[in-house]
Amino acid sequence: MKILVTGGAGFIGSAVVREIINGSRDEVVNLDALTYAGNLQSVGLSADSERYVFEQVNICDREALDRVFQQHQPDAVMHLAAESHVDRSIDGPAVFVQTNVVGTYNLLEAARAFYLQLSEEQQQNFRFHHISTDEVYGDLHGTDDFFTESTPYAPSSPYSATKASSDHMVRAWGRTYGLPILVTNCSNNYGPYHFPEKLIPHMILNALDGKALPVYGDGLQIRDWLYVEDHARALLTVLKNGQPGETYNIGGNNEKTNISVVETICSLLEELVPNKPAGINQYRDLITYVKDRPGHDVRYAIDASKIKTELGWQPQETFESGIRKTVEWYLSNSVWWKNVLSGEYRLERMGSGR
Numbered sequence: 001m002k003i004l005v006t007g008g009a010g011f012i013g014s015a016v017v018r019e020i021i022n023g024s025r026d027e028v029v030n031l032d033a034l035t036y037a038g039n040l041q042s043v044g045l046s047a048d049s050e051r052y053v054f055e056q057v058n059i060c061d062r063e064a065l066d067r068v069f070q071q072h073q074p075d076a077v078m079h080l081a082a083e084s085h086v087d088r089s090i091d092g093p094a095v096f097v098q099t100n101v102v103g104t105y106n107l108l109e110a111a112r113a114f115y116l117q118l119s120e121e122q123q124q125n126f127r128f129h130h131i132s133t134d135e136v137y138g139d140l141h142g143t144d145d146f147f148t149e150s151t152p153y154a155p156s157s158p159y160s161a162t163k164a165s166s167d168h169m170v171r172a173w174g175r176t177y178g179l180p181i182l183v184t185n186c187s188n189n190y191g192p193y194h195f196p197e198k199l200i201p202h203m204i205l206n207a208l209d210g211k212a213l214p215v216y217g218d219g220l221q222i223r224d225w226l227y228v229e230d231h232a233r234a235l236l237t238v239l240k241n242g243q244p245g246e247t248y249n250i251g252g253n254n255e256k257t258n259i260s261v262v263e264t265i266c267s268l269l270e271e272l273v274p275n276k277p278a279g280i281n282q283y284r285d286l287i288t289y290v291k292d293r294p295g296h297d298v299r300y301a302i303d304a305s306k307i308k309t310e311l312g313w314q315p316q317e318t319f320e321s322g323i324r325k326t327v328e329w330y331l332s333n334s335v336w337w338k339n340v341l342s343g344e345y346r347l348e349r350m351g352s353g354r
Ligand SMILES: NC(=O)c1ccc[n+]([C@@H]2O[C@H](COP(=O)([O-])OP(=O)(O)OC[C@H]3O[C@@H](n4cnc5c(N)ncnc54)[C@H](O)[C@@H]3O)[C@@H](O)[C@H]2O)c1
Pocket: 006, 007, 008, 009, 010, 011, 012, 013, 031, 032, 033, 034, 035, 036, 037, 038, 039, 057, 058, 059, 060, 079, 080, 081, 082, 083, 084, 085, 099, 103, 131, 132, 133, 134, 163, 185, 186, 187, 188, 189, 190, 195
């Protein structure tokens, strides 16, 4: 199979690329515009494989998308390219509308034009897999409620509203034009190569630097955390075995308050890096409560029973094992995050080619 992965230089996309190259014989075309969130170093050694090619293309550029489809003739699309940071979407929603809505529309149209040229057998095997988030469902207030595949959409932020819009278009292109689509909605991911603006890496790196650990509001917002490599394996399971037209929710059943995540990181750092920056007694002393984010959702929790029972997927990491691996990864991969923090990674763009 040749898989066109959009956003393959991002956090989850790069995990998908590594999983395909290391765990299968499939080929990857990594299509990414390399925005601030894209970093080809995250693909790691997989970039050296004969089965990997990179295309620096923006999904808003329809002509370039048509050229990529014609040149590479993919068997499937896994669409992860997106603007993904909620705080940025509040400060500047325009680029979210552009990439998540207009870009997804362009990609759907390019995929549809390509699909129409395929033989009947190729059409049957073709898949357009759209990767989305549980944030499209809004938030939950009780403790025993879960998002299922039929939970109505109620997005709260510009980010989740644009993702919701893209989900609706993908389903409409399936229903109206017969494009064999798959949609997955996943909970919060964490793990290696996570951009330092996101909660977990931000806390690890600030703590190592003796800086404040800013926690929004009371820190009691609940997220359901999934280790990124478990998500990548789930996505490939859905791509290979999912029923066209269906939606699958993906989650780790690891509900944690934000403050307990930060406290866990502090405890792990106490154990792994006991030599603290000057003047710091305990890492947890760095925790500082800051004004809450507007529209901040209270609780997300995924019911992942459909993908588990129908497709046999199970996460391999618990939160405890995954967060330890993550902290250890940041401790032993300072070259990667120092390059990101300094902005060096943007100067080192390798251009096209492998
Ligand atoms: N991170 C999470 O916890 C999470 C959870 C569930 C779903 N998702 C979804 O998974 C997908 C990937 O998320 P992520 O965390 O890896 O995001 P990310 O921000 O780390 O990566 C996004 C990638 O898309 C690329 N990109 C952005 N705009 C583009 C454009 N116009 N054209 C081509 N490429 C472009 C960026 O360069 C980057 O490499 C997103 O669709 C997101 O909504 C994320």
